Amino acid sequence: MTDRIATAKNAFVDLIGHANEAEGATRISGRIMGILIFEGRAMSFGELATALGVSRGSISTNTRSLVARGIITRRNIDGERQDYFEVSDTHSVTMLRDISARLAATATKISQIAQTLPRDAAPQQTRLQRFADFHMTVSDAILTASTDVAAQKGEDP
Known part of the structure; x- marks a missing residue:
């Protein structure tokens, strides 16, 4: 990934985190949404935790909330032991x-x-x-x- 893409990605993820926080939700849940939107693919717990620099527990708590709200969906990938998450179509x-x-x-x-x-x-x-x-x-x-x-x-x- 080029520096310009990485810079834009970080700016977008942080922006969505702050916007989500302004709406009364957690910054981490906004950052999860941001990275999933930017990447455009399903990401595992581990990938999300590493990419965002937060604990797997924080990812777990916030993905549960986002799934319950219908913002993201949980999916299983054959042969993988972890859950993956992607932005909901709706x-x-x-x-x-x-x-x-x-x-x-x-x-x-x-x-x-x-x-x-x-x-x-x-x-x-x-x-x-x-x-x-x-x-x-x-x-x-x-x-x-x-x-x-x-x-x-x-x-x-």
Whole structure:
């Protein structure tokens, strides 16, 4: 691998790690996603641990979470004793739907808080409700985008 490719790979893996962390997940799970996307192939526990410079235990914990979320899939390779992991065909749609759900949940909580305000706090209630509406609008737009992405890939929306 050339230095330019290695530099780009490291930058991408780190970027996805930080982006994942900003979404409330672990940096390691983002780095796992990043390397699997960049490599475009199934990788074993050992390969992931070596490539990312983390323990096999950390790989195990984070791959379990990513598999449960539908972001990556576990597969067996004949003659191999280790599990291999690859990016799920539906990872983009799954990620968009997760983001949409988090925004919708936040909108609901904001609305609930707004409803607890007394009548003399109408300006605050209005501001909170507008903020909740913003979150719901963005949630709806992201959900629509997930449907569009699924349709482009020939998946069931």
